[in-house]
Amino acid sequence: MQLRVEVLEPRQGATIRAGREASVRVSARDVAGEGQLAGLGYVVRQALGGVTVDSSVIRFAARADSTHTFLFTVPATLPGNTQLHLYGIAFGPATESRLTDVLGILVSQ
Numbered sequence: 001m002q003l004r005v006e007v008l009e010p011r012q013g014a015t016i017r018a019g020r021e022a023s024v025r026v027s028a029r030d031v032a033g034e035g036q037l038a039g040l041g042y043v044v045r046q047a048l049g050g051v052t053v054d055s056s057v058i059r060f061a062a063r064a065d066s067t068h069t070f071l072f073t074v075p076a077t078l079p080g081n082t083q084l085h086l087y088g089i090a091f092g093p094a095t096e097s098r099l100t101d102v103l104g105i106l107v108s109q
Contacts, residue, residue, distance in 0.1 A: 019076030039091035
């Protein structure tokens with residue numbers, strides 16, 4: 001089984017205002033076509049120190065592909081110019097998973 005995952009939204013280098021809601025759209029597919037994709041998710045961490053800001057996962061019956069839009073609120077307490085790292089996640093059966101490359105987001109006030 002081979003999973004492929006990408007973050008469709010936000011784009012690399014996006015700026016998101018502190019205290020505002022942001023969409024995270026994650027898409028994944030089972031490249032082998034075996035219908036083994038069993039979930040999607042994301043994690044947002046501060047670039048400095050790696051503190052997790054937010055994360056979410058949705059699990060579903062195994063399928064070949066899926067796209068899901070998540071919402072998270074950028075904490076109002078984050079100062080402007082804080083760099084965040086976002087990763088999309090695809091889940092297969094058991095403990096199988098794949099992460100996207102890091103996507104950089106900038107927080108503005």
